[in-house]
Amino acid sequence: MTSEVVYNLLESPVSIIHSKTPMHLASHSVRVLDLTTCYVSRSPQLHSIVILPAPEFVWVDPTFLGQFGPSIILNYSTASLDPGNLRGGLVGALCACILGKKGHNIDVFEYRADPRSADEKLSRGKSINLALSTRGRATLARAGLEDLIISNGIPMKGRMLHSVTGQQKKVLYDPNGHQCIYSVSRRDLNNVLLTAAEKMPNVKLHFRHKLVSADPAKGKLQLQNREGHQESLIDFEANLLIGADGAHSAMRQQLLKRRRTNFSQTYIEHGYMELSMLPRPDGKHAMEKNYLHIWPRDQFMMIALPNQDGSFTVTLFMPFQNFDEISSPEDVKSFFRKEFPDALDLIGEELLISDFLSSSPSALISIKCSPLHAQRAVLIGDAAHAMVPFYGQGMNAGFEDVLILDDLLDNWDVHGIEKCLANFTETRREDAQAICELAMYNYTEMRHLVNQRGYYLRRLVDQVLNKVFGNGWVPLYNSVTFTRIPYSQCIQKRKWQDEILEKMKNVFVAGTAVALVGVALQYRSNIPFRIEYLGK
Structure with a gap:
């Protein structure tokens, strides 16, 4: 094929490129690995270069991406993708990292101030330390950040259950x-x-940008710029709008206005309050650090997760009514002395009273939404499926959303963005609802069922069968936490396991009954002989 080097790409409205050799565009050095025939034109609407695919695939080296405005998805020839990503929280920031690595131009709009700024570092904000597991790690790995995050995390190999008397039990x-x-x-x-x-x-x-309105059909946003002393409205346009703006999503509210959407939110009767457990005088953790510590008390519970500085972040989950009944220093001491005596000693009365009485319990919400998209806009993370924090999957599920969306976008072309997002809804909807339900169920397990003998019997049975059958029998918690099996399939497998165990139990009961009947009949058949023998 004849090579043709084009120098006037930015000036020419249309240029035809035939090349399998390196070429230079303006002052930029661009290396093309395998660029077959394609048409390059300027888009007056987006003020950006759009690559319109020829019949053959186009594969462009990453050094080319992002240098002339919009970028190219690598796996297939596509038009450019400029996602406007709302909210710089965990899911939004990681989404920007992963799509940014593909060369897409990303604008991240965050309502709050930069959390890395000096003023924001002084504010406490919400914590509920996060439990990172397989799904989240897989997403971080794609961004090239897994090792960094893991090296700054603390491994927890199981639960440490604390009884009212202070006894501890390890559950790996x-x-x-x-x-x-x-x-x-x-x-x-x-x-x-x-x-x-x-x-x-x-x-x-x-x-400090607030979403005012969104038009998902046109990919347009209007935002209020709250930086500086004077606020101003700005307009923004993108090929793809990603709403990663949390449980109280402004983007979701915009989508609800524009298409028929099933939406539900549930506040549970329990709230949460964060407390602190400082390191020991020698700087070490006050409890074993490689466990998730749980104080289960049937109607409420307390948990503690370790921090790198030797402290624990302690979170009390309890009905709001119970929180309302504790209003004085003596109430705090009395309650903890009765329910969490070992924690009271480790936290210390003075710090506990200060933390408790200076805080108010926060609400816990569960949100389900379907569909998860509208035209060129999509919801991910808590905006799509907020859940109570009792399965440790909120962040992991949000990160996995990014992984799935990234995979689907690899197959997107200029005419297929709506179909791509429809596929995301179809792929993720059932799983999103499944993990919301599992999270709600796990609260009952953590605060109540772990005190029941049946819980440990089932764990023992699951462990034995897992050892015998391997991946043919994976316990529910392990399949959710340590695999990427879709959440809905985890539930289906659990139901299948329940059915198998129920049948085994019935067979065992029936077999035992038959054996008892046999013994009784045998015993009965021997009665006359015994009477006769004794009579002699």
Whole structure:
């Protein structure tokens, strides 16, 4: 094929490129690995270069991406993709990192101020330390950040259950000791993700921007710029709008206005309050650090996750009514002395009273939404499926959304973005609802069922069958936490396991009954002989 080098790409409205050799465009050095015939034109609407595919595939080296405005999806020839990503929280920041690595131009709009700023570092904000597991790790790995995050996390190999008397019981996630989850700081993780995204030349972070309106059909946004002393309205347009703006999503509210959407939100009667357990005087953790500590008390519970600085983040989950009944220092001491005596000693009365009485319990919400998209806009993370935090999957599920969306976008072309997002809804809807339900169920398990003998019997049976059948019998918690099996399939497998165990129990009961009847009949047949023998 004849090579043709084009120097006037930016000036020419249309240029035809035939090349399998390196070429130079203006002052930029661009290396093309396998560029077959394609047409390059300027888009007056987006002020960007759009690559319109020829019949053959186009594969472009990443050094080309992002240098002339919009970018190219690598796996197939496509038009450019400029996602406007709303909210710089965990899911939004990681989404920017992963799509940014593909060369897409990303604008991240965050309602709040930069959490890395000096003022924001002084604010406490919400924490509920995060439990990082397989799904989240897989997404971080794609961004090239898994090792960094893991190295700053603390492995937790199981639960440590604390009784009212202070006795402790270890419940390992994996009896063989191979699997664990990681306690990571929400603030530290968010800072790492934002910094990683910010380092990319094709990713721009915009803080203190409030979404005013969105038109998903045209990919248009109107935002209120709250930076500086004077607020102003700005308009923004993108090929793809990604709403990663949390449980109270402004983007979701915009989509609800524009298409028929099934939406439900449920506040549970329990709230949560965060407390602190400081390190010992020698700087070490006050409890064993490689466990998720749980104080189950039937109607409420307390948990503690370790931090790198030797402290624990302690979270009390309890009905709001119970919180309302504790209003004085003596109430706090009395309640903890009765329910959590060992924790009271470890936290210390003075710090506990200060933390408790200076805080108010926060609400816990579960949200389900379907569909998860509208035209050129899509919801991910808590915006799509907020859940109560009792399965440790909120962040992991949100991160997995990014992984799935990224995979689907690899097959997107200029005419197929709506179909791509429809596929995302179809792929993720059932699983999103499944994990919301599992999270709600796990609260009952953590605060109540772990005190029941049946819980440990079932765990023992699951462990034995898992050892015998391997991947043919994976316990529910392990399949959710340590695999990427879709959440809905995890539930289906659990139901199948329940049915098998029920049949085994029935067979055992029936077999035992038959044996007892046989023994009784045998015993009965021997009665006359015994009477006769005794009579002699």
